[in-house]
Amino acid sequence: MTAPRTHGPRERMVFAAAQLIRRDGVGATGMREVAARAEAPRGSLQHYFPGGKEQLVNEAVTWAGHYAGKRIARYLATLPEPTPGALFAAMTRQWIDEFEATGFGTGCPVAAATVDSTASTPSAREATSTAFAAWTTPLTAALTTLKVPAARAPALATLMISTVEGAILMARAHQSTAPLATVTAELAPLLDAAATG
Amino acid sequence: MTAPRTHGPRERMVFAAAQLIRRDGVGATGMREVAARAEAPRGSLQHYFPGGKEQLVNEAVTWAGHYAGKRIARYLATLPEPTPGALFAAMTRQWIDEFEATGFGTGCPVAAATVDSTASTPSAREATSTAFAAWTTPLTAALTTLKVPAARAPALATLMISTVEGAILMARAHQSTAPLATVTAELAPLLDAAATG
DNA sequence: TCAGTATTATGACGGCTGTCATAGATTGCA
């Protein structure tokens, strides 16, 4: 999976950074490697990202958060039975499919950034916070669309994201999609019960 | 929090490694730093861990898993009202207290190892799998003690660990214990409903 | 065509990493 050449080099580098981060973590992801992966000239790194690795990583994480957020609406549109549980199943399904297709080598870049650079760089922590927010907000909106009371929706969104993130970790550790399937089945009744009507 | 000097240098180094990993991630944790933190001679590293950093990290992760597993029994013993929901609350409470006491600089070392070295080293991945298992098994046993049917207990244990891991990530990202409190409140009814009787 | 900006190329620098080689010190046992 190479970065699409249709986009500019800057975008490709952000994309490649996100890809490498979610596979190897922030620390093990090198700038030279990002450039190579993006098929972008190494000299462009300091031109497009004068803030250095910190800037590049932060942009990659932020981008990943928005990407996850945008997918929510797409899930919502394609649900045969639009219920909160089905929406959650669509989220986990995406990961199950990816794990089955490409193995357990890659996880969530936001999780990787949270673990790797929360303690060190303040701006990196802010980026992870922004990314989670960009994911939570559309999910909350989707839940209200599915008749979850507005007062309850944010809490359920947090629960859903927390659970899927943890299940991704367990899935990678055990090299099995079972944790994702398990949490999906267990959480569905609770989620659906929250939808009034 | 320095490693207790009562233990031998080997144990202190494993402990210090776990501490540093959960703060900075695997990649950013250096061997020299581990030795310094453990107040152990640098020369002892190659003596006690001939397998190098990989061995040290794996032992630290494995140790962390068993540590988490052993805490389950302690939680269970001190619950005023022994229900699955209360057990989960005890688990999250531990993290809330720690975050409030020492800030959001440190997370779960098993999560860090999963994110940082699942793709690279096979033995590291096995260590994370072992660690999660050492955590899940006692939790499953505890749930059966709390009258959760044996057929259901493993799934709920997976759900609980997934959720707390994800909530830890969100808490660190947002620098707030709110996600932990939220998932605790939301999950309690589901967990308690699983207890027959 | 020319100026000016945007982009790319390349090499070097210091710093840190994990690992190894080698020698020294310490400990426990006979």
Add this chain to the structure above:
DNA sequence: TGCAATCTATGACAGCCGTCATAATACTGA
């Protein structure tokens, strides 16, 4: 005491890292 095993000390090594300095090239608009 003396030998042996365990442990510690220290320096060096190659490799990679992010960053910077500097120059060459490409492109854009007048």
